[in-house]
């Protein structure tokens with residue numbers, strides 16, 4: 001596709017504004033419009049960014065005809081409002097990069113993936129955690145065979161989030177990322193079993209422990225929490241196989257490979273110059289990759305961090321919820 005790619009952003013909250021800033025700064029993208037049903041947010045973003053603003057997505061899509069749309073709406077469980085504008089943008093012929101979770105219900109998420117397929121459009125999810133330089137190094141270790149046949153994956157993700165909007169808000173809104181990182185390194189998950197607890201004073205399930213089995217035969221575990229103060233690291237992923245084991249610390253800070261039977265390890269450390277400065281930079285890598293893949297006419301089924309990956313992650317999390325509600329039963333997906 002001809003560059004720059006013409007991009008519009010739907011949803012002008014904090015995250016939509018972040019998408020807009022990053023598209024605007026990307027030489028391969030041309031930010032052409034923003035849209036929000038909240039006039040105050042739309043007007044503020046349009047003025048700040050110097051682009052046209054629209055109060056409804058269909059009008060924006062018909063008038064501007066963007067190549068790519070970033071859907072950064074939120075809604076119930078931080079995902080219900082992704083469905084409508086994603087379908088509208090796909091039907092208008094746009095490629096869509098949608099925030100996580102793909103959607104808060106599985107049937108709607110399935111329709112989103114099916115619609116992208118029907119119109120042969122690229123459909124990506126903002127799984128920014130898998131796009132850091134450290135995560136790329138770790139993925140290359142897996143792809144180069146340095147881990148070998150996988151045995152276990154231990155994943156942990158924790159932040160403080162006081163939102164209590166629904167009983168399984170933490171499971172559905174935080175863990176698309178953690179499950180995606182597990183699937184990124186370990187492949188499909190076929191069975192889950194989960195328990196939950198909560199910190200004093202909380203009314204929803206804010207801490208979860210989930211066991212899982214991968215299609216490869218490897219086993220895995222996820223610890224996730226909205227109960228732990230920010231400031232310290234927030235994420236850790238450990239992948240072990242018969243040839244080696246790696247630990248990915250805090251998403252972008254450090255990746256360490258421990259080769260089996262070799263006391264000399266390899267360490268990638270986020271560089272001071274040119275490295276990730278903060279969490280915002282994880283969005284930059286992810287958004288730029290989607291724009292690059294669209295520019296390269298990448299077939300939709302090869303999109304890195306695709307809608308299908310987003311759907312698969314939500315199905316794993318629904319399995320965890322089913323397990324919790326059944327008192328900890330094993331759920332085959």
Ligand SMILES: NC(=O)c1ccc[n+]([C@@H]2O[C@H](COP(=O)([O-])OP(=O)(O)OC[C@H]3O[C@@H](n4cnc5c(N)ncnc54)[C@H](O)[C@@H]3O)[C@@H](O)[C@H]2O)c1
Pocket residue numbers: 010011012013014015016035036037038041055056057072073074075078079081084085099100101126127128173
């Ligand atoms: N990838 C990450 O690391 C990360 C981090 C935080 C949040 N998020 C995700 O980003 C998304 C947005 O977060 P936020 O905090 O900016 O949310 P927000 O609720 O503050 O903003 C969403 C905006 O979308 C608008 N909107 C809803 N439906 C619309 C529609 N059909 N057309 C136009 N506008 C519409 C709302 O009016 C609102 O202004 C959420 O889905 C969240 O899960 C991702």
